[in-house]
Structure formats: structure tokens, C-alpha cells
Amino acid sequence: MEIRLGDNQYGKAETRLVRVDRHPDRHEVTDLNVSTALAGDLAATHLTGDNAGVLPTDTQKNTVYAFARDGIGAIEAFAARLARHFVDTTPTIHRARVRIEQYSWERVAHHSFIRNSGTRTTTVTYDGAAVTVVSGVDDLVVMNTTGSEFHGFHKDRYTTLAETDDRILATAVRADWRHMTAEGTDWNDSHREATSHLVDAFADTHSLSLQQTLHAMGERVLRHREELAEVRLSLPNKHHFPVDLSAFELDNPGEVFFAADRPYGLIEGSVVRDGAPEPGLAWW
Amino acid sequence: MEIRLGDNQYGKAETRLVRVDRHPDRHEVTDLNVSTALAGDLAATHLTGDNAGVLPTDTQKNTVYAFARDGIGAIEAFAARLARHFVDTTPTIHRARVRIEQYSWERVAHHSFIRNSGTRTTTVTYDGAAVTVVSGVDDLVVMNTTGSEFHGFHKDRYTTLAETDDRILATAVRADWRHMTAEGTDWNDSHREATSHLVDAFADTHSLSLQQTLHAMGERVLRHREELAEVRLSLPNKHHFPVDLSAFELDNPGEVFFAADRPYGLIEGSVVRDGAPEPGLAWW
Amino acid sequence: MEIRLGDNQYGKAETRLVRVDRHPDRHEVTDLNVSTALAGDLAATHLTGDNAGVLPTDTQKNTVYAFARDGIGAIEAFAARLARHFVDTTPTIHRARVRIEQYSWERVAHHSFIRNSGTRTTTVTYDGAAVTVVSGVDDLVVMNTTGSEFHGFHKDRYTTLAETDDRILATAVRADWRHMTAEGTDWNDSHREATSHLVDAFADTHSLSLQQTLHAMGERVLRHREELAEVRLSLPNKHHFPVDLSAFELDNPGEVFFAADRPYGLIEGSVVRDGAPEPGLAWW
Amino acid sequence: MEIRLGDNQYGKAETRLVRVDRHPDRHEVTDLNVSTALAGDLAATHLTGDNAGVLPTDTQKNTVYAFARDGIGAIEAFAARLARHFVDTTPTIHRARVRIEQYSWERVAHHSFIRNSGTRTTTVTYDGAAVTVVSGVDDLVVMNTTGSEFHGFHKDRYTTLAETDDRILATAVRADWRHMTAEGTDWNDSHREATSHLVDAFADTHSLSLQQTLHAMGERVLRHREELAEVRLSLPNKHHFPVDLSAFELDNPGEVFFAADRPYGLIEGSVVRDGAPEPGLAWW
Known part of the structure; x- marks a missing residue:
């Protein structure tokens, strides 16, 4: 009996991203923990170490930060932007899942916040055809x-x-x-x-x-x-x-x-x- | 040179106590983590295993629950009641420290609560003469x-x-x-x-x-x-x-x-x- | 569109069980964290609170301890015994999964041990027909x-x-x-x-x-x-x-x-x- | 009654340092968690925000890494080198405490290791006159x-x-x-x-x-x-x-x-x- 590669995925877990929106009348803070996971034509790296199809997890982290430069909005939308990007721009990647946890901060003053309990989450998956949002x-x-x-x-x-x-x-x-x-x-x-x-x-x-x-x-x-x-x-x-x-x-x-x-x-x-x-x- | 026993204390750490006060118009909940530490004439148990002067840590836990039956009030007062009790009623115990962490619950309805972040604490010490409260x-x-x-x-x-x-x-x-x-x-x-x-x-x-x-x-x-x-x-x-x-x-x-x-x-x-x-x- | 119950399971998680085998020449220690999960005809408890088909999670915990009285053996075998028991003796339960983590203790002396790193695990599933072992x-x-x-x-x-x-x-x-x-x-x-x-x-x-x-x-x-x-x-x-x-x-x-x-x-x-x-x- | 600054210290906690010694016949790995704490003439930064006497905690971290370049040796000796350095070269710093936790790795092969349980620790304090080692x-x-x-x-x-x-x-x-x-x-x-x-x-x-x-x-x-x-x-x-x-x-x-x-x-x-x-x- 032959031995073969089964299901697999890889990504960067727990990229900790804080974004500050500096409005004149108040600051707003968005505090996220972003994990990305990609799947696709990845047999080569598993079997021979040929990484030509591998978008580094470091790049995935960079992408999270770069995309945040344009604003985040709702985490569902941010996760969908990221998932679409990875699949649509990386030839070997056919599925992306982006999981985000958002921590809660309550305003105390113009630019001061106190952290609350409760975590909002999203998991967005894209396979090149459909986006599913949880x-x-x-x-x-x-x-x-x-x-x-x-x-x-x-x-x-x-x-x-x-x-x-x-x-x-x-x-x-x-x-x-x-x-x-x-x-x-x-x-x-x-x-x-x-x-x-x-x-x-x-x-x-x-x-x-x-x-x-x-x-x-x-x-x-x-x-x-x-x-x-x-x-x-x-x-x-x-x-x-x-x-x-x-x-x-x-x-x-x-x-x-x-x-x-x-x-x-x-x-x-x-x-x-x-x-x-x-x-x-x-x-x- | 001789070898001798130095400073020592013992107690029950992290007794998890929840008390419900059932008022007609609303319930109230008090959620505590209580740690007790006692010191005194405890050389015997260290040197020979003679426990005649040792109030078991299990008893300390029981005391926390029994005292809660009469109501808790502010954690500083509850800790002081406990500290005084251990020193005043146990001949070998000359110092007691009671540390309490109180978790925060916000009312949602008559008897429903959601846990918030933030921990209130107290450390009360009693040596038979003075009570100090932190x-x-x-x-x-x-x-x-x-x-x-x-x-x-x-x-x-x-x-x-x-x-x-x-x-x-x-x-x-x-x-x-x-x-x-x-x-x-x-x-x-x-x-x-x-x-x-x-x-x-x-x-x-x-x-x-x-x-x-x-x-x-x-x-x-x-x-x-x-x-x-x-x-x-x-x-x-x-x-x-x-x-x-x-x-x-x-x-x-x-x-x-x-x-x-x-x-x-x-x-x-x-x-x-x-x-x-x-x-x-x-x-x- | 109607709303209906989907997949579900329930059980007792993280029952901490230590068993000592007292051989004359040495003791042996088995240190486990056992989680059970059962599925079957459980619509009634979800829809009306009728618990006639529910084997309490407390009973599942008791069963873990009672079965340990007869010896544990390999965790795969212990998990299979438990999984078979829940399905074979509870009419409403058609699937059981038992997950066990075993912690590692290295002998120091006859009845003395030091804990090592490394956790051995098993997940055994039984559906009334087949047992699968991971x-x-x-x-x-x-x-x-x-x-x-x-x-x-x-x-x-x-x-x-x-x-x-x-x-x-x-x-x-x-x-x-x-x-x-x-x-x-x-x-x-x-x-x-x-x-x-x-x-x-x-x-x-x-x-x-x-x-x-x-x-x-x-x-x-x-x-x-x-x-x-x-x-x-x-x-x-x-x-x-x-x-x-x-x-x-x-x-x-x-x-x-x-x-x-x-x-x-x-x-x-x-x-x-x-x-x-x-x-x-x-x-x- | 006046209000005044009491005891204080500051430092960089939990600098995670791994050093590899590459010997021909084998590698050796030293895996540390280093925390430094400094005290001295620090009233100005507390009272006015004048930081002229403050060696940044970032510098303390850098120093840990730079000193590791010369080799680590026993953690007690490494901690003492660091503590002496901070006090002897920073005019405002009169006391340094360096706490190190060392994690245990067991050799599997020439350059391969498996992590064991057990943490070795040291706390070294220096006040310009005496070094104490725990x-x-x-x-x-x-x-x-x-x-x-x-x-x-x-x-x-x-x-x-x-x-x-x-x-x-x-x-x-x-x-x-x-x-x-x-x-x-x-x-x-x-x-x-x-x-x-x-x-x-x-x-x-x-x-x-x-x-x-x-x-x-x-x-x-x-x-x-x-x-x-x-x-x-x-x-x-x-x-x-x-x-x-x-x-x-x-x-x-x-x-x-x-x-x-x-x-x-x-x-x-x-x-x-x-x-x-x-x-x-x-x-x-």
C-alpha cells in the first residue's frame, strides 16, 4: 500500500493587530488577533521541500498589517478582504480561511480606554467561488x-x-x-x-x-x-x-x-x- | 553550624466561593476566590510531624464557607472576620492573612448576570493586636x-x-x-x-x-x-x-x-x- | 422556514483520574484526564427539557471512576470499554467518544515519582457497530x-x-x-x-x-x-x-x-x- | 501630610533568549527567560518625567542579547555579569536584580533536542558592594x-x-x-x-x-x-x-x-x- 499526502493547510496564527483611528473628537481602537490558513497545490513542499507554491506565513502576517492601513471596518469584511486576496493573487492557493478575534475596549475619555470582557469572532472562508461568513x-x-x-x-x-x-x-x-x-x-x-x-x-x-x-x-x-x-x-x-x-x-x-x-x-x-x-x- | 526552621506559614489557597442573596426584587451574587495563610507556633509539625497545633487547611476552607452563611458584605470586612477568627480561636496561630479576589458580575435581569472584566482584591492581616487592611x-x-x-x-x-x-x-x-x-x-x-x-x-x-x-x-x-x-x-x-x-x-x-x-x-x-x-x- | 435541532452531543469533560497500582516491589501510577461525549436520541431534552433519555454527565464521571476500580491498562482499551458501555447500556445513546490524555510520571523510588513533559492521548469512538481508535x-x-x-x-x-x-x-x-x-x-x-x-x-x-x-x-x-x-x-x-x-x-x-x-x-x-x-x- | 514616592524599581521582564553553541561533535542549547529590575535615583522620572537617569528597558533587553554573544555559562554567572554591568555603568542605578529561568532540553541527536519538564532558576542581586546569589x-x-x-x-x-x-x-x-x-x-x-x-x-x-x-x-x-x-x-x-x-x-x-x-x-x-x-x- 502506498503512502500519500492527505488534507493540509498552513498559515500564520495569532497576528496581534491594533489599529487606532484618530478622529478629532475621539480616537477609536480596534484590537484583533488574526489567524490565516491557506490550502491548495501544496504537495511539492511536503514531498520535496520545493517551496515555489508557498506564500510564506511571514507574508501573510505582513498582508494583515498592510491591509489594516486602509482601515479595518467590521471584522467580517476585513477577513473577507484578506481571504479573497490570498486566493485571488496566489496561483497555488485555492482556499483561504481567516479567523479573527476582536477584543472589547470601552471608551473612558477622548483617547483612553478600558478593556472589557467578551470576544467577538469571525471565520471567513473563500474557495475562489463562494465566501462563507461565520x-x-x-x-x-x-x-x-x-x-x-x-x-x-x-x-x-x-x-x-x-x-x-x-x-x-x-x-x-x-x-x-x-x-x-x-x-x-x-x-x-x-x-x-x-x-x-x-x-x-x-x-x-x-x-x-x-x-x-x-x-x-x-x-x-x-x-x-x-x-x-x-x-x-x-x-x-x-x-x-x-x-x-x-x-x-x-x-x-x-x-x-x-x-x-x-x-x-x-x-x-x-x-x-x-x-x-x-x-x-x-x-x- | 546548626540548621533551623525559619519563617513559615500555611493555609488554603483559592477557595472558590459564590454566595447568592435572594431578595424578592432581585438576586445578588458575590463571587470570590479566598486564600488564607496562618503562622504561629508551628515548629512541631515541621520538625517531628506532631500536628497538634495545626488547624487543617481543610478546616480553613470549611470556615470560609460557614462564615459565608451569615453573609459576606465587603470583602475587606469578610477577610477581617476570618483573620480574627483564626487567630482568636486557635491557640497556636498568631498571625493570619486573608487574601480575597472578587470577580465582577453585571446584572442582566432579576437573577441573571454577565461576567465583566476587572478583579477587586483585599489582603487583611491580623496578629492578635492590629488589623491591617489593603x-x-x-x-x-x-x-x-x-x-x-x-x-x-x-x-x-x-x-x-x-x-x-x-x-x-x-x-x-x-x-x-x-x-x-x-x-x-x-x-x-x-x-x-x-x-x-x-x-x-x-x-x-x-x-x-x-x-x-x-x-x-x-x-x-x-x-x-x-x-x-x-x-x-x-x-x-x-x-x-x-x-x-x-x-x-x-x-x-x-x-x-x-x-x-x-x-x-x-x-x-x-x-x-x-x-x-x-x-x-x-x-x- | 422552520428551525430545527442540528448535530449535538454532550458529556463530562476533564475528569481527573489517578490510579495507583500497589505492587509489593513498586507502585505504578496512571494519571489521566478523561472526557466523554455522547450523542443519540436527544431531541427531547433540547426541545422540551424532558431528560428521560439523558444519562447525566455526573453519571459519566462516576462511570469513569468505577471502571478504573478494575484497572485501567492502556488508555485506548480503557476508552473503548467506556465508549462501549455508554452505547450498549443506554438506549438513547448511539455514539460515544472518549478522549483521554495521559500525563507522564517517571519513577524515582518504590512509590515516588517525578512528572515529565509529554502527553499521550487517545480518542476512541463507538457507534454501536464499529470502534475506531486514534x-x-x-x-x-x-x-x-x-x-x-x-x-x-x-x-x-x-x-x-x-x-x-x-x-x-x-x-x-x-x-x-x-x-x-x-x-x-x-x-x-x-x-x-x-x-x-x-x-x-x-x-x-x-x-x-x-x-x-x-x-x-x-x-x-x-x-x-x-x-x-x-x-x-x-x-x-x-x-x-x-x-x-x-x-x-x-x-x-x-x-x-x-x-x-x-x-x-x-x-x-x-x-x-x-x-x-x-x-x-x-x-x- | 505630604505625599512622596516610596520604593520603586523598573526593568524588562521575560526576555526570551536562546543561545546555540555549535561544537563540531554536537550543538548545545541554552533556553532562558531573563528579567531585569533596576533601582536607584529615579525620583525625577516619577515626579517630572525627566528620563535622564532612566536606562530604557529596551536597552536592558539589548544588553541581555549582547552579553549572550560572549557565551552564557551557568545562569548564576550570567545574571551576575548583567547585574554588575547595570550598576557599574549606569550612574543613577544602585541596585540590580536579574532573575533567570532556564528551560530543560534533552539531547536526541547531534543538533536535535526534546524539551523536558523542570525549570532551573536564579535571582542575583547587586548593590554596588555585594552580590547575592539565589x-x-x-x-x-x-x-x-x-x-x-x-x-x-x-x-x-x-x-x-x-x-x-x-x-x-x-x-x-x-x-x-x-x-x-x-x-x-x-x-x-x-x-x-x-x-x-x-x-x-x-x-x-x-x-x-x-x-x-x-x-x-x-x-x-x-x-x-x-x-x-x-x-x-x-x-x-x-x-x-x-x-x-x-x-x-x-x-x-x-x-x-x-x-x-x-x-x-x-x-x-x-x-x-x-x-x-x-x-x-x-x-x-
Whole structure:
């Protein structure tokens, strides 16, 4: 049996780019972590070390900085500009994926900022024909201190968990949502609204399982945002265990909790709009 | 020459405590990371393994949870309650230090919260006689996109740094401020105001060096908050280097920056109110 | 257009399990991080919160510990036992994936150990019919201080990288290799040999690109280990830049380097044995 | 009351330096993380932004790289060269502290290496008169699977911990040892031997408390290494809790453990040679 090269890609990961827009009345800051990944006719470098088809990862980094000179705009648009460039100008490159994380800064004064939690993300893929755009959030940490139950589950000989009709539900949301099209969307508006619906659905849902909350979050986004085709969520269940204080002759009416690190539940799922375009390379 | 036991302490680090206060109109959440450290007559356990004088670290953890049952209040007060307890009730323990980090949650709804950046801290020490209280913040990340210069520095044969009259100044503030007394202070109000002065001084100061900014931050706090005796600051200089785009026939008028990870400058200093009480065990 | 539930799975991540085997002449320690993920008929919990088909993640954790009571053996076998159990005994569960990381401890004495670097991994998937087994390593950090070149690459207007015929090549290997079958393999022997071939190929290959090294590593494993069908590698290019000392009237003949954090190249690829069985759920 | 500048220092943290020594028969690699901190007449930069006395942190970084051109040798000697340079050549600088972490690489072949766990450290301080040298290790993770007891401890109303005569004892050693003098020591030999004594004492000591083990480790080093004056240890108690399997009708004879993350005990102490020179600035 022969041995052959399989799927492969390469790129520059985590190019840290900060852009300052110096308006007279205020500065604006855009703080990004950009990762590029390219695929195409790359057998030669793998098999013989012939790099004639390899656009160096250093060049990819340079391109990120050079393109930022013209302004960034929404990260979805910036990622699409980069992805198109790599495929359209490098003969050997047939697919590009650009992933961007954007960190949040809140204005304190004219040119002063304080960093907030919450990361906005995008992953844009281009194959020479179609651009697919995924937007999202990462490490959005939320908690409900009540309104969460968990009971009626399947029990086997290894089940010891007590059923509960009141627990803390906390998670660090990673969500990625796929756009119907790559054109005609106000990316900033879409992102703000989708994120808001995620948080509202988390807060509003009386939860019988984190799965139910996950579905409610994805569904809420799709119901309100027609430009979106699918939402994928990854929700760690950040367990908060009530502390048994009875040895100290104290009760604990849902007030004192131990916040555990590991292990944690991990609930992953997607919610899809039927009839939406196929994902293509969106989740490649 | 004989070999002997020197300074020592022991305790339980990073007890993760979340308390929920269930008011009819809203829940409140207090999210803490509590570390206790005790010192005293502990030679026996070191030399012979006789643990008669050792209050287990597991007990220290239990005490944190049990005390939380009665409510937490400001972290400075909670830490003082714990420190006093350990020294006053354990014959062998003569000094206790309690360090608490408090994470920030912003209300979204009645019982729903989203986690914010920024950590409030306290370190309270008690030696059977005096309580010393230090409050602070950690990982408060701030940035000025202009208003920072650095020139006129000492040059030797290894100096290549260009002088600049306009750079980005960014740092992750760790600040600790020592209170004049352990009584009579509205801890929450004091903390909010001190933090606000730190941020304002960072934003307002036209900076010729990060040291100047550091001093301005500490001084601002002491000028406005009479209850405070000293401010200690540790400020990493999170370098943002302008990217040289000239190879691409582009200029870069202070717009495109590379945010570097390592190395980083590290500026540490304290600002002190003359005549304030001696720090005692504050920084022990 | 209707909205529907898409792909989903759930489980308990990062159950930290240490097992001690107490032989008279020596103890042995097995230190694992176990993550389970289950999929099946789980629409009800997502749509209505009806958990009748949900085996709690807490039960999955309990099962990991209970199964460890009978001994662990090779992590591939332990993962397969767990995966089969979840699917075969839970009516609603049709697919299970068990991922295990094993940390390395070197014996110092009869019952004393020191932790080494290097993580052994496995991912085993079972769908009620077939078991697929992937073994691997993670965070295996290697460096060649010479024998690496990079030149002849594609240049565009954003290319500034100098060509080099001598550079440091360093990476943190993540490799996953798929087994031809789930039976009849001495997992420990196979893992030791595959890892050794990876390291040897890294060291032996005079490299014209990290892609060439990647391919050589995968190919070497497949040439020597007939039980393996495919090797997937993810290799960050941990850049070491020679420091320009000319401003200090010093040369730098490949001796003094700056080890950069970010950005970094990221080279990903697979090497496949033609005619091997289809991967099925191996990379699910 | 007046407000004044208190203690302060500044420097460049975490300069990542790799040096390759290219011998015909083999290469050698030295992988360091160097942090410098300077103090002296620095009031002007804090109070007015006059930087005439400030040697830029960028220059400190350059100096680290330039000095590496001449070879590094033992990290204690390299740190001392740097500390002396900063104080002896910069009029305003009166104290320098250089902290170095050295990462461990094991040879695989002539110019190929694999990274091991374990970090060697040094902190060298110079004030224009005396050099003090501290050597150490960090993140040396060790475990005894038996030979550890904990009982006879002080009990109060919050004590629930069961006494045990057999537990796992695991820790990540941070140790720093102070040398009697800054001259005449074979640093590499001294470090290897001291580390070996630490590990042997951990393994050999039948432990009634982690404090007893800590003291035994420090004492062992001082008894065997006359060049050392003091050992400081910080030992997190990495708890391994036996899992209660009784609900599954299984016993657990000390075989199956949960490795907890937080909270953890933290035991800190020093062992001192009576009559040794005063520490001076060693722990500054």
C-alpha cells in the first residue's frame, strides 16, 4: 500500500493587530488577533521541500498589517478582504480561511480606554467561488442564580446525582452563527443583535436542562435574525455545588456554593434554519 | 553550624466561593476566590510531624464557607472576620492573612448576570493586636492611544531605542492600597472611588514615562482619599510597536500597531502619605 | 422556514483520574484526564427539557471512576470499554467518544515519582457497530538547531522575509494516528514506537520547509507501523529569530536568538496509507 | 501630610533568549527567560518625567542579547555579569536584580533536542558592594503514592477532615536556595546536587505533614551542601481524594483518586543555617 499526502493547510496564527483611528473628537481602537490558513497545490513542499507554491506565513502576517492601513471596518469584511486576496493573487492557493478575534475596549475619555470582557469572532472562508461568513462570540460568561432545574434523567447503576428543581446555571458561551450570504449585511448591527438575543434567551429561559437553554438560545437568534442560517453553541456547564454546612449546624438555603473547576459538563449543539443554503466550507 | 526552621506559614489557597442573596426584587451574587495563610507556633509539625497545633487547611476552607452563611458584605470586612477568627480561636496561630479576589458580575435581569472584566482584591492581616487592611484591583487593562512620550533617557552603547513623542501606552494595572485604619471605612465606596481615581489619572496624565503615570495614579488616589496611607502599583508596559509598512510603499501615521507579548517593561513603585501609620504587617 | 435541532452531543469533560497500582516491589501510577461525549436520541431534552433519555454527565464521571476500580491498562482499551458501555447500556445513546490524555510520571523510588513533559492521548469512538481508535501525543516540544532551510518560496508585494539556508526549527508536536483496527494491537508498544519514529524523523530530516518535516514524520510512522492507517499532525512553527547585534559591533553567527511567542506559523497536514479502511467516525 | 514616592524599581521582564553553541561533535542549547529590575535615583522620572537617569528597558533587553554573544555559562554567572554591568555603568542605578529561568532540553541527536519538564532558576542581586546569589527550581512536580499520613491535628467546630494514615502526597516544588558567597562555586554542580537532594528527601521522608516534608527537604540540602545558607520552599498540596465507590458496591483500597484543582493547601517555609551570613538583598 502506498503512502500519500492527505488534507493540509498552513498559515500564520495569532497576528496581534491594533489599529487606532484618530478622529478629532475621539480616537477609536480596534484590537484583533488574526489567524490565516491557506490550502491548495501544496504537495511539492511536503514531498520535496520545493517551496515555489508557498506564500510564506511571514507574508501573510505582513498582508494583515498592510491591509489594516486602509482601515479595518467590521471584522467580517476585513477577513473577507484578506481571504479573497490570498486566493485571488496566489496561483497555488485555492482556499483561504481567516479567523479573527476582536477584543472589547470601552471608551473612558477622548483617547483612553478600558478593556472589557467578551470576544467577538469571525471565520471567513473563500474557495475562489463562494465566501462563507461565520460570526460569533467566545468566553461570554453568564449565570442564572435560579430558574434552572435538572430531574427526570435516565438512571443507571452509576447514577448518584440528586434531582434538583433549583440550581445555579452558569456557562462560558462560545457561539458561532453562519450567515445566509456574504453580502448586504450590516455586520456590526447583526453581531450586536445576535449577541443580545443569546444573552436574553439565556436569562429568560426557565431551564430544565442546559440542552434546553442551548436550543432556546440558538432558536431565539434565528427567529429574530433572518440573515442567519445556523447557530452552533458550545456550553461548558460551570458547576456550582451547594456546600453542605450541616456539620456546623447551619442550613444552606441555596446561598453558599462551591464553584468547581473540573470536571465540567460540556453541551454542544447546533440550531439550523431548514431550507437555508448548505454550509459549504463554513465549518471546514 | 546548626540548621533551623525559619519563617513559615500555611493555609488554603483559592477557595472558590459564590454566595447568592435572594431578595424578592432581585438576586445578588458575590463571587470570590479566598486564600488564607496562618503562622504561629508551628515548629512541631515541621520538625517531628506532631500536628497538634495545626488547624487543617481543610478546616480553613470549611470556615470560609460557614462564615459565608451569615453573609459576606465587603470583602475587606469578610477577610477581617476570618483573620480574627483564626487567630482568636486557635491557640497556636498568631498571625493570619486573608487574601480575597472578587470577580465582577453585571446584572442582566432579576437573577441573571454577565461576567465583566476587572478583579477587586483585599489582603487583611491580623496578629492578635492590629488589623491591617489593603484593598486593590488586579488585571485592570487600560490604554491611551496618544498622550504618551518617551525621550531624553540615558543612552549607553546598548541603546538603540528611538525617542518618541507619541506612542500607545497600555498596561494591566495591579494596584494595592493600604488603609489608615481597619475601622470606620465604607469599603465599597472607598474601593469604587479609589479605582475611579486610578483610571482617571491614567487617562488624564500626559505621560513622559510610565513611571510618571504610575506616580500620578498613586498620588491622585491619596490626594482624594484621606482614609488611604499608601498605594503600590505594578504596571507592565504592554508594548504596541508601530509596524513599518514602507516596504509596501505605505506610510503608517500612528495607525497600525503590533501588540507584543514578551518581553515587556515592568514598572513597580509606591506612593506614600508622609506621616501615615507604619505599614506593620500590611505587606508581609 | 422552520428551525430545527442540528448535530449535538454532550458529556463530562476533564475528569481527573489517578490510579495507583500497589505492587509489593513498586507502585505504578496512571494519571489521566478523561472526557466523554455522547450523542443519540436527544431531541427531547433540547426541545422540551424532558431528560428521560439523558444519562447525566455526573453519571459519566462516576462511570469513569468505577471502571478504573478494575484497572485501567492502556488508555485506548480503557476508552473503548467506556465508549462501549455508554452505547450498549443506554438506549438513547448511539455514539460515544472518549478522549483521554495521559500525563507522564517517571519513577524515582518504590512509590515516588517525578512528572515529565509529554502527553499521550487517545480518542476512541463507538457507534454501536464499529470502534475506531486514534492514538497520539500532544505538546511534544522539539528543536533542531540546524539542518533547516527555507527559500525558493513564492514572493508577492507583501513578501519581505529573507531566504535562509540555516535556521532553528522548533515545534510543539500534536500528532494523532488512526489505527487500522480496534483489536489485536499492543497499544503501549505501538504508542512508544510511533512516538519514537516521530521524534527520529524530526531529528533526521534535513528540512526545506516545516511541511516537508511534517510529511517525513507521518510517513516514517506509517512505513514502520503497519497497524496504522493515517497520521494527522499540527505543528506550530515556534519562531526563533537571530538577534541583530551589529549596532553593538558584534556579529551573530547563528548563536543568539529571540524566541517569539506570537504570531507563529501553523502547519497542519495528514499522511495516509492508500487503501486503508475509511476513517468512519475517527475524526468526528 | 505630604505625599512622596516610596520604593520603586523598573526593568524588562521575560526576555526570551536562546543561545546555540555549535561544537563540531554536537550543538548545545541554552533556553532562558531573563528579567531585569533596576533601582536607584529615579525620583525625577516619577515626579517630572525627566528620563535622564532612566536606562530604557529596551536597552536592558539589548544588553541581555549582547552579553549572550560572549557565551552564557551557568545562569548564576550570567545574571551576575548583567547585574554588575547595570550598576557599574549606569550612574543613577544602585541596585540590580536579574532573575533567570532556564528551560530543560534533552539531547536526541547531534543538533536535535526534546524539551523536558523542570525549570532551573536564579535571582542575583547587586548593590554596588555585594552580590547575592539565589538558585532554585520551579514547577518540579513530584508524588508519593504512599508513606504520607495526616492526623492528630487541631480540631475546632469547623473541622470535618478525617484523619488518615495513608494518602497521596503530591506537590509542585518551588525552591530557592541562597548561596553563602557569590564566588568560587561550581554553579552547575551545586544546582544538580541540591535538586537531587530535594527530590531524594521528598521520596525518602515518611511524612506526617507536608510541613515535615518541607523541612526535611530543606534540611537535606543544607546538610549536604556547605555552600548554601538557606532554602525557601513553597509547596502547594495537590490534593488527591480517594473516590467513594460504595454506591456502586465497590471498595476503593487506595487505588482510585480524584486529582483536585482548587482549593489547595499551600505550605511555605524556610530552613536556615545558623550563623550563615545575613541575607542582605537576597530576598529583596
